[in-house]
Amino acid sequence: MSELVRFGVSLEKTLLDRFDVLIRAKQYTNRSEALRDLIRKELVQQEWQSGSDVVGTITLIYDHHKRDVLIRVMDTQHDFQEAIISTQHIHLDHHNCLEIVAARGNAEEVQRLADALRSIKGVRHATLSMSSTGREIG
Amino acid sequence: MSELVRFGVSLEKTLLDRFDVLIRAKQYTNRSEALRDLIRKELVQQEWQSGSDVVGTITLIYDHHKRDVLIRVMDTQHDFQEAIISTQHIHLDHHNCLEIVAARGNAEEVQRLADALRSIKGVRHATLSMSSTGREIG
Amino acid sequence: MSELVRFGVSLEKTLLDRFDVLIRAKQYTNRSEALRDLIRKELVQQEWQSGSDVVGTITLIYDHHKRDVLIRVMDTQHDFQEAIISTQHIHLDHHNCLEIVAARGNAEEVQRLADALRSIKGVRHATLSMSSTGREIG
Amino acid sequence: MSELVRFGVSLEKTLLDRFDVLIRAKQYTNRSEALRDLIRKELVQQEWQSGSDVVGTITLIYDHHKRDVLIRVMDTQHDFQEAIISTQHIHLDHHNCLEIVAARGNAEEVQRLADALRSIKGVRHATLSMSSTGREIG
Numbered sequence: 001m002s003e004l005v006r007f008g009v010s011l012e013k014t015l016l017d018r019f020d021v022l023i024r025a026k027q028y029t030n031r032s033e034a035l036r037d038l039i040r041k042e043l044v045q046q047e048w049q050s051g052s053d054v055v056g057t058i059t060l061i062y063d064h065h066k067r068d069v070l071i072r073v074m075d076t077q078h079d080f081q082e083a084i085i086s087t088q089h090i091h092l093d094h095h096n097c098l099e100i101v102a103a104r105g106n107a108e109e110v111q112r113l114a115d116a117l118r119s120i121k122g123v124r125h126a127t128l129s130m131s132s133t134g135r136e137i138g
Numbered sequence: 139m140s141e142l143v144r145f146g147v148s149l150e151k152t153l154l155d156r157f158d159v160l161i162r163a164k165q166y167t168n169r170s171e172a173l174r175d176l177i178r179k180e181l182v183q184q185e186w187q188s189g190s191d192v193v194g195t196i197t198l199i200y201d202h203h204k205r206d207v208l209i210r211v212m213d214t215q216h217d218f219q220e221a222i223i224s225t226q227h228i229h230l231d232h233h234n235c236l237e238i239v240a241a242r243g244n245a246e247e248v249q250r251l252a253d254a255l256r257s258i259k260g261v262r263h264a265t266l267s268m269s270s271t272g273r274e275i276g
Numbered sequence: 277m278s279e280l281v282r283f284g285v286s287l288e289k290t291l292l293d294r295f296d297v298l299i300r301a302k303q304y305t306n307r308s309e310a311l312r313d314l315i316r317k318e319l320v321q322q323e324w325q326s327g328s329d330v331v332g333t334i335t336l337i338y339d340h341h342k343r344d345v346l347i348r349v350m351d352t353q354h355d356f357q358e359a360i361i362s363t364q365h366i367h368l369d370h371h372n373c374l375e376i377v378a379a380r381g382n383a384e385e386v387q388r389l390a391d392a393l394r395s396i397k398g399v400r401h402a403t404l405s406m407s408s409t410g411r412e413i414g
Numbered sequence: 415m416s417e418l419v420r421f422g423v424s425l426e427k428t429l430l431d432r433f434d435v436l437i438r439a440k441q442y443t444n445r446s447e448a449l450r451d452l453i454r455k456e457l458v459q460q461e462w463q464s465g466s467d468v469v470g471t472i473t474l475i476y477d478h479h480k481r482d483v484l485i486r487v488m489d490t491q492h493d494f495q496e497a498i499i500s501t502q503h504i505h506l507d508h509h510n511c512l513e514i515v516a517a518r519g520n521a522e523e524v525q526r527l528a529d530a531l532r533s534i535k536g537v538r539h540a541t542l543s544m545s546s547t548g549r550e551i552g
Contacts, residue, residue: 027250027257037256040263055230057238057265059195061272064350071347074340078367086500086516087365088226090240091357092193096272100195100240102228102500112165118175119165124275125178127195127267134199134234137262202488209485212478219505224362224378227501229492240362303526303533313532316539331506333473333514335543337551364502366516368469372548376471376516378504388441394451395441400551401454403471405541410475410510413538 009035040137048107048130056110057129058101062122065095069122076120077101080113096124104133147173178275186245186268194248195267196239200260203233207260214258215239218251234262242271285311316413324383324406332386333405334377338398341371345398352396353377356389372400380409423449454551462521462544470524471543472515476536479509483536490534491515494527510538518547 011019023034047054062069077084083105090098101117103110111128118126149157161172185192200207215222221243228236239255241248249266256264287295299310323330338345353360359381366374377393379386387404394402425433437448461468476483491498497519504512515531517524525542532540 026253029257029259033257033259037264044263055197055199055236057195057197057267059193059267059269061193061270061275063272064354067347070350071343074346078340078370081367081370084367085228085236086226087367088224088238088240088502089363089365090223091354091360091363092242092271093273094354094357098193098223098240098269098272100226100238102226102236102238104230115164119167119171121167121171124272125182125270126175127269129195129197129265129267131197131236131265132199132263133230134201134236134262135231137199202492205485208488209481212484216478216505216508219508222505225503225505226364227503229495229498229501232492232495302529305533305535309533309535313540320539331473331475331512333471333541333543335469335471335545337469337546337548339548361504361512362502364500364514364516366499368518368547369549374469374499374516374545374548376502376514378502378512378514380506391440395443395447397443397447400548401458401546402451403543403545405471405473405543407473407512407541408475408539409506410477410512410538411507413475 040132043137044130044132047132047136048111051107052136053105053133054107054110055131055133056103056114057131058103058114058117059125059127059129060097060099060101060117060123061092061125062097062099062120063095063124064097066122069120072120073099073117073123076113076116080109080116083109083113178270181275182268182270185270185274186249189245190274191243191271192245192248193269193271194241194252195269196241196248196252196255197263197265197267198235198237198239198255198261199230199263200235200237200258201233201262202235204260207258210258211237211255211261214251214254218247218254221247221251316408319413320406320408323408323412324387327383328412329381329409330383330386331407331409332379332390333407334379334390334393335401335403335405336373336375336377336393336399337368337401338373338375338396339371339400340373342398345396348396349375349393349399352389352392356385356392359385359389454546457551458544458546461546461550462525465521466550467519467547468521468524469545469547470517470528471545472517472524472528472531473539473541473543474511474513474515474531474537475506475539476511476513476534477509477538478511480536483534486534487513487531487537490527490530494523494530497523497527 028034088100114128166172226238252266304310390404442448528542
């Protein structure tokens with residue numbers, strides 16, 4: 001962990017007030033902690049835009065009774081096998097499956113994997129959480 | 139699966155052109171499939187806003203060497219135990235951990251869990267993927 | 277955690293010598309720690325034999341290209357949905373899948389789930405780790 | 415998948431009768447399927463004994479309130495990081511955690527990881543499921 005540096009920030013009072021309300025609602029203990037997170041969020045977005053090595057979580061909801069869905073979801077994952085660390089599968093009810101794919105790789109590749117899974121007919125919902133390997137946001 | 143209904147849509151040509159470019163990039167096979175997903179996305183947002191029973195994926199990046207992080211992340215998860223189905227943990231490198239929490243419960247509760255985890259000092263990045271139990275988006 | 281009780285044990289020297297070699301190989305720090313584990317192992321076996329509420333891990337290896345395997349593995353899991361917490365899926369190579377099912381329920385039910393999965397044609401290997409809810413082995 | 419070969423087997427009637435009872439109880443559809451599994455089981459054991467590249471599932475039960483357990487479990491996993499694919503963590507109740515480690519590597523290494531985790535004071539139960547990469551049991 002690198003040393004802490006202190007510096008001043010000038011902000012419109014109304015903006016700061018709104019921010020203070022927000023960070024209390026978000027359970028932050030102080031402004032620095034909240035600002036640190038905002039900066040890291042920007043850095044992670046930057047990692048994704050510049051095509052770096054990234055980590056992403058893809059969350060799918062689908063009905064496993066529609067047979068082709070199951071096979072196409074699995075085939076797509078095997079096609080992108082290099083980019084997938086592990087997949088968590090939860091049987092929500094007799095029809096609905098929650099599938100969470102932990103992916104790591106080139107940003108563009110992980111994005112393409114998410115798009116490929118989302119576009120499968122029968123996948124009802126798909127989100128991509130853009131996260132980080134943690135190396136560049138220390 | 140319910141029956142398919144066909145209906146017409148009027149759209150500005152420029153808007154439709156942009157949409158067609160987008161859905162090709164996103165690997166959709168046709169417009170209906172892409173529109174279906176947009177509608178479901180809205181429905182899921184609605185589920186979250188109305189405090190329904192939802193499914194969410196929380197993705198965390200943290201350095202497990204900072205001892206208190208590890209304990210606070212675990213304690214927070216046990217505090218929200220009822221809302222957590224299962225957690226996937228991946229050791230990215232000697233420092234960085236990727237932790238993916240599969241959560242289910244009241245929208246407000248899952249949101250509070252995500253906020254509580256994000257605000258832990260030492261958690262470097264946290265995202266919440268808002269997904270669905272699949273029941274209301276069939 | 278309950279209080280520690282100390283008591284003496286008489287053992288044939290040759291048996292104790294073999295045990296000491298074993299516990300060093302197994303990286304235990306002392307005999308009590310190793311004996312504690314042996315006793316808990318017995319208690320867990322007892323839990324499984326008496327049909328208590330148990331926790332079990334089922335590990336499967338199968339080739340996802342054999343289409344029916346995939347569907348039958350998924351259908352079987354949905355049939356036993358109440359007993360399954362979450363499933364982890366890892367794409368080992370272009371053919372082989374590792375699937376780890378975290379199960380909880382009546383011992384007989386979890387055993388039947390493991391047998392049902394193992395007997396699916398195309399499942400190449402299946403093991404059941406008999407574990408515990410932790411409540412009765414404190 | 416390789417071609418099927420048929421061959422005869424001679425067996426004591428009493429032994430065959432017992433085997434038939436067993437395979438019905440285990441839900442196998444026929445003897446060949448059951449025998450195939452027995453042979454693969456032997457091959458997997460052989461893989462582990464010869465120190466091949468193997469897959470293993472380590473199932474742990476521990477009380478996360480005992481602080482040192484949590485840190486030692488995590489540190490040990492990071493020490494063996496190369497051999498761990500992903501870990502699934504389930505909060506069984508306010509005290510007990512179920513942790514399932516998907517491991518892959520040299521048989522000896524995976525065994526040592528399992529022993530190291532089992533010997534941590536506070537880990538109440540640990541099992542190792544010896545499985546396979548699937549390559550040598552086709």
